[in-house]
Amino acid sequence: MARKIVVTSGKGGVGKTTVCANLGVYLSRLGFRVCMMDVDIGLNNLDVVMGLEKQVIFDITDVVSGKCRVRQALVQDFSYPSLYLLPSSHSYSSSKIIGEHIKNITDIIEHSFDYILLDCPAGVEAGFHRAVYPADEAIVVVTPHLSSLRDADKVLSILSSYHIENKYLVINRMRGDLLLSGEMLNIESIVKAMNIPLIGVIPEDDDVGKMSSDGRILTDTESARAFTLLSENIHNGSKKIFDCTYKYRGILGYFKRSIKRRV
Ligand SMILES: Nc1ncnc2c1ncn2[C@@H]1O[C@H](COP(=O)(O)OP(=O)(O)OP(=O)(O)O)[C@@H](O)[C@H]1O
Numbered sequence: 316m317a318r319k320i321v322v323t324s325g326k327g328g329v330g331k332t333t334v335c336a337n338l339g340v341y342l343s344r345l346g347f348r349v350c351m352m353d354v355d356i357g358l359n360n361l362d363v364v365m366g367l368e369k370q371v372i373f374d375i376t377d378v379v380s381g382k383c384r385v386r387q388a389l390v391q392d393f394s395y396p397s398l399y400l401l402p403s404s405h406s407y408s409s410s411k412i413i414g415e416h417i418k419n420i421t422d423i424i425e426h427s428f429d430y431i432l433l434d435c436p437a438g439v440e441a442g443f444h445r446a447v448y449p450a451d452e453a454i455v456v457v458t459p460h461l462s463s464l465r466d467a468d469k470v471l472s473i474l475s476s477y478h479i480e481n482k483y484l485v486i487n488r489m490r491g492d493l494l495l496s497g498e499m500l501n502i503e504s505i506v507k508a509m510n511i512p513l514i515g516v517i518p519e520d521d522d523v524g525k526m527s528s529d530g531r532i533l534t535d536t537e538s539a540r541a542f543t544l545l546s547e548n549i550h551n552g553s554k555k556i557f558d559c560t561y562k563y564r565g566i567l568g569y570f571k572r573s574i575k576r577r578v
Pocket residue numbers: 324326327328329330331332333334355360435436437487488489517518519520521523524538
């Protein structure tokens with residue numbers, strides 16, 4: 316039976332969809348059957364980020380309205396054959412879809428997958444409830460900024476009223492150079508403020524989400540290494556955290572830091 320994990324944050328634009336897409340790819344690379352569900356209804360993103368938008372025939376709203384069966388709406392990612400996407404729509408009155416509808420869908424497919432990843436919209440309104448309701452675990456994505464931490468804290472207090480067994484923290488867009496110079500909130504203080512287990516740190520990386528010519532996500536980048544560790548931690552409970560500062564250490568690192576400052 317699939318683990319159902321919602322990727323949420325409260326604040327918009329912190330990297331929920333990026334984390335969801337990469338986790339989907341890296342878990343499927345580990346050999347798991349993964350379904351990513353885009354529950355950001357009305358603002359479809361995951362199909363675009365995954366480069367699958369041209370393959371979309373039906374979407375989640377067609378499933379809910381009974382126009383098609385779940386399996387007809389699932390899009391297989393041929394670059395990663397055990398990875399599927401249930402796309403969202405870009406035009407629908409999302410208020411007609413409630414958490415129970417999404418749960419009915421996860422109930423139907425949960426025996427066919429090892430992981431169901433739910434990409435949550437920003438905010439804590441109806442869309443948040445829809446995405447969180449069917450989940451039994453949550454990844455809370457934050458960036459090292461106070462506004463993000465404040466919203467995530469709100470999300471964590473709301474999550475306590477749901478049946479979420481495990482909550483994990485992912486810190487996204489961490490800059491190793493600013494960490495070393497003390498100009499960015501450090502990992503320890505973020506973990507202390509959030510008070511949930513840290514499961515991944517993803518560096519700020521211009522290559523995030525970039526695809527190679529065959530449609531595969533680039534695997535030799537810093538963020539790729541961080542997402543690999545995150546997927547392993549999710550799956551086997553290890554606690555290997557990517558060190559964003561390593562390339563800024565030593566004399567060579569010092570020059571890299573000063574160059575980065577000037578660009
Ligand atoms: N680690 C990173 N390094 C560089 N850019 C990143 C990183 N993570 C995310 N981004 C970029 O930040 C932008 C927002 O990311 P994303 O869409 O994943 O956020 P989101 O939380 O899903 O947003 P929304 O709340 O609107 O759904 C995207 O352009 C994405 O490529």
